[in-house]
Every structure is written in C-alpha cells, then in structure tokens.
Amino acid sequence: MVKSAVLGFPRIGPNRELKKATEAYWNGKISVDELFKVGKEIRAANWKLQRDAGVDIIASNDFSFYDQILDLEVLFNVIPERYAKYDLPLIDTLFAMGRGLQRKATETEKAVDVTALEMVKWFDSNYHYVRPTFSHSTTFKLNGQKPVDEFLEAKELGIQTRPVLVGPVSFLHLGKADKDSLDLDPLSLLDKLLPLYVEILKKLAAAGAVDVQIDEPVLVLDLPQNVQDAFKTAYTKLGQEAGLPNIILTSYFGTVVPNLEAIKGLPVGGYHFDFVRAPEQFEQAASIIGDNQTLSVGIVDGRNIWKNNFAKSSEFVNKAIAKLGQDRVVVATSSSLLHTPVDLENEKNLDAELKNYFSFATQKLTEVVTIAKNVSGEDVSAALAANAEAIKARTNSSLINDPAVQARVASIDKKMSTRAAPFATRLPLQQKRFNFPLFPTTTIGSFPQTKDIRINRNKFAKGAITAEEYEKFIESEIEKVIRFQEEIDLDVLVHGEPERNDMVQYFGEQIKGYAFTTNGWVQSYGSRYVRPPIIVGDLSRPKAMSVKESVYAQSITKKAVKGMLTGPITCLRWSFPRDDIDQKTQAFQLALALRDEVNDLEVAGIKIIQVDEPALREGLPLREGTERAAYTVWAAEAFRIATSGVANDTQIHSHFCYSDLDPKHIKALDADVVSIEFSKKDDANYIAEFRDYPNHLGFGLFDIHSPRVPSLEEFTAKIENILKTYPAEKFWVNPDCGLKTRGWEETRESLTNMVAAAKHFRTKYQK
Numbered sequence: 001m002v003k004s005a006v007l008g009f010p011r012i013g014p015n016r017e018l019k020k021a022t023e024a025y026w027n028g029k030i031s032v033d034e035l036f037k038v039g040k041e042i043r044a045a046n047w048k049l050q051r052d053a054g055v056d057i058i059a060s061n062d063f064s065f066y067d068q069i070l071d072l073e074v075l076f077n078v079i080p081e082r083y084a085k086y087d088l089p090l091i092d093t094l095f096a097m098g099r100g101l102q103r104k105a106t107e108t109e110k111a112v113d114v115t116a117l118e119m120v121k122w123f124d125s126n127y128h129y130v131r132p133t134f135s136h137s138t139t140f141k142l143n144g145q146k147p148v149d150e151f152l153e154a155k156e157l158g159i160q161t162r163p164v165l166v167g168p169v170s171f172l173h174l175g176k177a178d179k180d181s182l183d184l185d186p187l188s189l190l191d192k193l194l195p196l197y198v199e200i201l202k203k204l205a206a207a208g209a210v211d212v213q214i215d216e217p218v219l220v221l222d223l224p225q226n227v228q229d230a231f232k233t234a235y236t237k238l239g240q241e242a243g244l245p246n247i248i249l250t251s252y253f254g255t256v257v258p259n260l261e262a263i264k265g266l267p268v269g270g271y272h273f274d275f276v277r278a279p280e281q282f283e284q285a286a287s288i289i290g291d292n293q294t295l296s297v298g299i300v301d302g303r304n305i306w307k308n309n310f311a312k313s314s315e316f317v318n319k320a321i322a323k324l325g326q327d328r329v330v331v332a333t334s335s336s337l338l339h340t341p342v343d344l345e346n347e348k349n350l351d352a353e354l355k356n357y358f359s360f361a362t363q364k365l366t367e368v369v370t371i372a373k374n375v376s377g378e379d380v381s382a383a384l385a386a387n388a389e390a391i392k393a394r395t396n397s398s399l400i401n402d403p404a405v406q407a408r409v410a411s412i413d414k415k416m417s418t419r420a421a422p423f424a425t426r427l428p429l430q431q432k433r434f435n436f437p438l439f440p441t442t443t444i445g446s447f448p449q450t451k452d453i454r455i456n457r458n459k460f461a462k463g464a465i466t467a468e469e470y471e472k473f474i475e476s477e478i479e480k481v482i483r484f485q486e487e488i489d490l491d492v493l494v495h496g497e498p499e500r501n502d503m504v505q506y507f508g509e510q511i512k513g514y515a516f517t518t519n520g521w522v523q524s525y526g527s528r529y530v531r532p533p534i535i536v537g538d539l540s541r542p543k544a545m546s547v548k549e550s551v552y553a554q555s556i557t558k559k560a561v562k563g564m565l566t567g568p569i570t571c572l573r574w575s576f577p578r579d580d581i582d583q584k585t586q587a588f589q590l591a592l593a594l595r596d597e598v599n600d601l602e603v604a605g606i607k608i609i610q611v612d613e614p615a616l617r618e619g620l621p622l623r624e625g626t627e628r629a630a631y632t633v634w635a636a637e638a639f640r641i642a643t644s645g646v647a648n649d650t651q652i653h654s655h656f657c658y659s660d661l662d663p664k665h666i667k668a669l670d671a672d673v674v675s676i677e678f679s680k681k682d683d684a685n686y687i688a689e690f691r692d693y694p695n696h697l698g699f700g701l702f703d704i705h706s707p708r709v710p711s712l713e714e715f716t717a718k719i720e721n722i723l724k725t726y727p728a729e730k731f732w733v734n735p736d737c738g739l740k741t742r743g744w745e746e747t748r749e750s751l752t753n754m755v756a757a758a759k760h761f762r763t764k765y766q767k
C-alpha cells in the first residue's frame with residue numbers, strides 16, 4: 001500500500017483561535033496557561049482531523065505560537081543578548097524577538113525596551129519568518145524540547161506522528177550575522193549546531209519517533225558551493241549517529257535539480273520533492289533515490305486552493321511506483337498546508353459552482369488519501385468520477401472567460417507603460433505644484449483600524465446599518481485621520497483606509513473575476529492573518545473602487561491627499577492565482593483595471609497617487625535564470641501600465657516593505673517617490689545603491705509591526721546615519737508601512753517624533 005503524508009497543517013484553528021489567544025495573552029487578558037491550553041487544543045484537533053481523514057503520515061511540531069523558525073531559534077538558544085538579558089520566561093522572550101517589547105517597570109517586572117528581529121518572506125510565499133540572528137557570542141544549547149513534547153502529546157492521543165524540523169543548513173543559511181558580528185558567516189556555526197540536532201533527534205527517537213521530516217527548503221535556491229557542501233557535512237554526521245529516527249529530507253517550492261549533487265547519496269531514509277511546482281524535476285530527482293530510500297511525491301498543492309486533478313496526479317505517482325515500487329513511494333502534499341485556508345466547509349457564501357472547484361487544507365487531506373488509495377489499487381471510482389466532472393466543469397465555465405478583457409490585454413502597447421516625460425522633466429513640474437519642503441513627511445496609508453471600525457464594518461456586512469450610515473461612519477473616520485495629520489503637521493496626507501479590511505481583498509471584492517471567502521484565513525506572520533481573494537476568471541473593473549473616499553478626504557483639507565491603491569503584482573501575489581493561465585496575463589489584466597482607477601483618481605482631483613507593491617519582491621522567481629529575468633520585466637511593466645496614464649505633474653508614489661528588494665527592480669518602476677522598509681536595516685551599501693537614482697526615496701524609519709515608540713533622538717540618529725550616504729534633496733520621511741495594526745496612542749507619539757526629526761533636518765539643511 002502506498003502511504004499518504006501531510007507535511008504540516010495550518011495552526012491558526014478553524015476560527016482563528018490562535019490569533020485570539022495570542023493577542024489576548026499579549027494584552028494581559030489571559031494567562032500563559034490559558035494560552036498554552038489553546039495551543040494544545042488546536043494541535044489535538046488537527047491531529048485527529050488528519051487521522052480521521054485517513055492520512056498515514058501526520059506531522060507534529062508543525063504548530064507554533066508565532067513562527068516555526070523563531071521556535072528553533074529559541075530551542076537552540078539563538079537568542080541575542082539584547083533579549084536574553086531580561087531573563088523573561090521563554091515564551092515572552094520568543095514574542096519579544098518576534099514583535100519587540102516595550103513595557104514600563106512595575107512592582108513585579110522590570111522595564112523592557114527591545115525591537116523585534118528582522119522579519120523576512122518565507123521564500124516566495126506571503127508567510128514571514130523571524131530571521132535567525134547569530135553572533136560570535138551565540139551559545140548553542142537546548143531550551144526545552146518542544147518537538148519532543150508535541151510528539152508525546154500526539155502519542156498520548158494514540159496518534160503516531162512524524163515530527164518536522166527545519167534542517168541545520170537552511171536554519172543557518174536563512175539567518176544572518178548580528179550587528180556586532182558582521183564578519184560572521186552563519187554557516188561557519190554548523191559544527192557547533194549539529195550536536196544539538198543530534199541531541200533533539202535522539203530525544204525524539206527515545207520518545208518513539210520512527211521518522212522525522214527535516215525541511216531543507218533552501219535546496220530550491222541558488223546555493224554557493226560552501227552551502228551545497230554543508231549538506232554532506234551535516235547529513236553524514238547525522239547519519240553516523242546511531243539511534244536517530246529515519247530522516248526524510250524535504251524540499252519544496254521549486255526544483256532541487258541544480259543542487260542534486262549536494263544531496264545525492266546522503267544517509268537519509270528518503271527524500272521529499274515538490275512536483276506541483278516543479279514536475280519537470282521528476283526524472284532527475286527520482287534518480288538519486290537509493291535502494292533503501294523512499295520518495296515522497298509532493299503532488300497535492302500546499303500553496304493554492306484548486307481542486308487536485310486525481311487522474312493526472314495518479315498518473316504522475318504511478319511513474320514513481322513503476323520505478324521504485326509501492327513500498328518506497330509516498331503520496332504527499334507539496335509543502336506544508338500552512339499556506340492554504342483551513343476548511344472549505346466554513347464557507348457559507350461561496351457560489352456553489354466555484355466551491356466545487358476549490359480545495360482547502362481539510363479537503364486536501366482527503367485528496368492525498370484518495371490518490372494514495374487509487375495508486376494502491378483500491379476502488380475509489382466514485383471519487384474519481386466526481387473529480388473528473390469538477391475539473392471539466394471548471395474548464396468550460398462561463399464564469400472564467402471574458403473576451404473583452406482578453407482583447408484589451410492583447411492590445412497593450414509600449415506607450416501604455418511609459419510616462420509622458422522622464423523624471424527629470426516631471427520633477428520640477430511636481431515641485432511647482434506641491435512646493436514640498438525638504439524632508440517631506442508622509443505615512444504609508446492606513447491608520448489604526450480600531451475596534452469601532454471593525455464593528456461598523458461587520459454591522460454593515462450583516463445589514464444592521466444602511467449603506468448611508470456606513471458611509472457617514474467612514475467619512476467621520478476619514479475626517480478624524482485628516483485632522484490628526486494636520487495637527488501633527490505631516491506634509492502629504494492620506495485618508496487612512498478605514499473602509500478597507502485588507503489592501504488586496506478590498507479591491508478583489510470590487511473586481512470582476514474574483515471570488516472571496518468569509519473565513520479563508522492564512523497566516524502571514526505572527527498573529528496577522530490574511531484572507532487572500534481567489535482569481536477565478538478574467539479580471540476587469542466594473543466601476544471606480546477608491547475614488548469616493550479619496551475625494552472626500554481631499555475635500556476637507558488644503559493639504560495634498562494621496563490616493564491609495566494596491567498594485568497589480570501585489571493583487572496577484574496576495575490572491576490565490578489561477579492555475580490555468582500564466583501569471584503575467586493575470587497581472588496585466590489587473591494592471592489595466594488599476595490604470596482606469598489611477599486615471600479616475602486623477603480626473604477627480606487626486607494628484608498624488610500611491611500604488612503599493614510590497615509583494616513585488618516575493619514574486620521574484622527563486623532562482624536566477626530566464627524565468628526571473630522575464631518576471632522583472634513584466635512585473636515592472638504591469639506597474640507602469642497601471643501608473644503611466646497620468647500627467648507629468650501628477651506624482652506617483654509606490655511602497656515596498658518586508659523584503660530585500662533589489663534597487664534595480666525599484667528603479668524599473670519609474671515611480672516619482674518610493675518608500676522602502678528601512679527600520680531594521682542600516683546598511684550603507686544598500687543606501688548607496690540608490691544614491692544615483694534620480695527619483696525620490698522615503699526611508700521607512702520605524703517598525704510598524706511593533707508597538708514600541710522610537711524617540712526623537714532615535715529618529716534623528718537614523719536620519720543622520722542615512723544622510724552619510726544619501727542626499728537630503730531626495731529624502732522623504734515616513735514609517736516602514738501602514739499603521740493599521742497599531743494603536744492610536746503609539747501612532748501619535750511615533751509620528752510626532754518622526755515629524756520633529758524631519759523638521760530638525762529641514763532647518764539644518766535650509767541654512
């Protein structure tokens with residue numbers, strides 16, 4: 001019999017139980033024991049769900065209160081001294097590393113003030129991990145034994161699980177050197193780190209674990225030779241240790257072929273490869289499976305929500321069986337299911353036809369099981385027939401094809417993606433219109449999304465208040481935000497985005513060709529979840545989406561208000577895309593819809609328009625090569641299609657956050673002003689890359705993911721530091737990202753200090 005495996009299950013709970021619990025804990029509303037109890041309940045429910053679905057190989061240690069990489073940092077004591085010194089309980093140290101912590105001293109607790117570690121995108125997904133940060137003083141040791149505890153917890157429920165750990169090479173390679181140890185190559189710590197893997201794996205074996213899933217996702221990246229070599233060092237060492245569980249070396253999100261030599265012949269029990277993302281790697285990847293090793297065939301998509309095609313998948317798995325025999329093949333999800341919503345059955349409002357095309361994490365359990373049964377020769381004909389029916393219906397659906405949209409995309413020409421004049425010509429015209437001072441200040445768009453806003457949005461959704469009442473409410477929120485910005489004296493104002501639940505979903509809901517869920521949450525980072533809309537068909541904009549709010553905001557102030565849109569790439573990346581046409585076409589369809597919106601805003605008197613592209617970087621194909629080169633061209637083109645229809649003195653802004661963006665990619669957009677994440681960087685080389693770039697740049701000066709308030713001195717020092725490398729004439733001042741997750745109090749204090757810092761330099765440089 002061919003076994004079925006699931007590499008990990010969403011840990012947020014079917015109704016976001018984890019978010020509610022962690023946030024309640026942070027706010028002091030529940031105790032740590034209550035928090036842990038919620039975690040335990042979620043784990044138990046997930047394991048039982050998988051067992052009841054008939055999954056043979058179920059993961060444990062896929063749970064995390066914040067992030068699985070951060071868990072490892074704490075487990076291995078990769079805790080920078082600035083956190084360790086407070087001697088907090090481990091869970092609080094973990095949260096402090098993840099989100100920063102600032103609290104005043106009380107009778108029982110000392111004061112804490114520490115920023116969060118860097119947060120980075122998990123490969124090309126919209127999940128973010130907390131970057132391991134190593135220094136010369138890092139002393140590896142085990143703090144607790146989370147993987148063992150959770151394994152035992154499942155065992156107690158009568159469920160044998162396969163613990164999952166991110167492997168040593170990925171853990172080091174995904175990390176970085178801390179500020180005080182910039183000469184440190186994290187990989188040089190491998191020898192010191194490996195004994196901890198041995199120790200934890202021994203404990204797992206002693207607890208009864210037979211197999212472990214060790215994730216080495218960096219295998220899908222271009223790796224320098226020393227990183228490639230590290231696989232041999234690491235896994236040979238683990239292979240030499242007696243009494244460890246069987247290691248299943250796991251990769252996902254791409255092809256391993258360029259790194260095949262590095263993992264060939266390792267003393268592991270088997271390999272897992274992602275054949276959803278990289279089916280073409282089959283022959284080569286399968287060729288390294290040794291006589292006593294298994295191949296886990298990742299065939300059920302862990303990253304998208306489309307129903308699996310059973311016939312096609314079974315045929316694929318059968319190729320592996322023909323080569324290796326039934327005993328050595330496992331049918332698996334391509335990656336952890338962390339990136340998909342929990343359960344399609346929670347969707348009550350979804351069109352029945354569409355629902356029949358989708359599969360969420362819970363449904364995917366049945367998919368792996370069914371495919372495994374099918375290739376084992378069990379009779380699953382009813383399931384196969386229903387599946388074939390659904391696949392066929394989707395291909396032929398009238399919800400999908402729109403000839404007018406297809407024709408418009410076909411007629412796109414170069415002119416559409418080029419501004420009327422180059423930046424050098426536009427700049428003086430814009431300067432004349434706006435007359436900004438040096439170091440102009442602005443924010444990135446959203447202001448705190450208070451409880452009141454959420455309550456009113458829900459009331460409106462449920463029909464408890466009328467459209468008119470809701471509009472009044474939104475206007476009052478906009479007014480509040482405008483007055484606030486005037487009061488603290490920002491230069492370019494925003495309307496605050498109170499009407500938006502989410503920057504992509506809000507537009508998705510107004511674009512034809514999109515479907516959206518009511519409960520399809522996916523973890524983005526920590527307790528932040530997103531509900532990606534689903535691109536089901538050709539995309540178009542029936543009517544203006546954001547004009548009303550921006551125009552209202554502009555009507556009540558003399559200062560310039562910038563319109564706020566989400567760019568085509570971000571709309572694409574933060575949605576579940578179609579898998580039946582390419583991403584470029586979907587991006588261009590979105591770009592055309594947004595172009596109409598940009599032009600409508602301009603006509604309505606909004607002369608600064610920001611088109612956010614925070615997901616530009618995450619869309620970049622993971623490896624160098626033709627696909628990546630093509631992406632950088634079409635992604636920039638999509639942005640320019642959206643933004644090039646405006647007059648020269650209309651100012652286009654764009655915004656990027658949480659990503660190591662290549663300045664080249666930013667430049668290709670030709671936006672007049674770009675804001676980039678900078679609160680956790682102070683890399684002069686990075687700044688220098690922008691020195692010769694004529695367009696203007698806003699450095700994100702504080703971390704909006706953290707409630708801590710930077711002082712005036714902190715802002716001043718930061719700006720001073722950037723000015724060593726970057727000229728004052730092109731320097732904008734702004735936060736790192738939107739403020740929607742923050743409270744009002746800290747927002748007021750932070751922005752006030754930020755504006756004061758800008759004014760300080762304004763005076764200094766005007767002399």
Ligand code: MET
Nearest residue numbers: 444445446612614737738
């Ligand atoms: C993740 S980027 C967010 C940009 C958006 N305009 C906001 O301020 O919320």
Ligand SMILES: [Zn+2]
Nearest residue numbers: 614657737738
């Ligand atoms: Zn942002």
